[in-house]
Amino acid sequence: MREKLIRLIYEKAFKYSEEPVFRLVSGGLSKYYFNCKTVTLSPEGMYLIGNIIFDMIANLDIKGIGGLTLGADPISNAVAYTSYLKGKPIEAFVVRKKAKQHGTMQWIEGNIKEGDSVVVVDDVITTGSSTIQAITKLKEASIFVKKVIVLIDRQEGGRENILKFLSQCGFPQDLDAIILRDEVMKLHETLKSVY
16 A cells, blocks of 8 residues: 555655755755645545554554644544544544634644544654644643654654654654655656656
8 A cells, every 4th residue: 555655646746856946835945846635635545545544553542633734634534534434433633723713712623632642644744843833732732642644754854853842742752754755756766767
């Protein structure tokens, strides 16, 4: 399944240029870009991601899975759906970028509460700031982060930043990346040499 997912990401989400033309959330320019929504919102992508991540967390005692909207949303939804099909339901949750401006004015949406344990997910990490933002809001809500899973690690310091922050929060320094940038670049070089 993982090999299929790498191929799907390469075909649908990966863009490459010899010159750094892609502006990142961090503000920098890059030669390559991952638009993961084309995969995480596709039926095949949801199926692969839901199953891969569920298998990674099936033995963890957690209540929910989620992260900062929008990158985490389709991932956590795919896992929640898969978890129900497999008889071990895990709640999906959403961490807002801004507090709700009316009603309960909350940062976190879903069926998780103070004292629950969760897994945080994200689609792509560069500096790790989106993931750290989600972890911050969960800590403020007294929700325990057991693990972080990212779809793609761009291998630009994000992993180290997140692990350091988890440690500062008193959470386990447990982060898994399903796919590394180097793996996608290796596939890119291989296919480039074929054509």
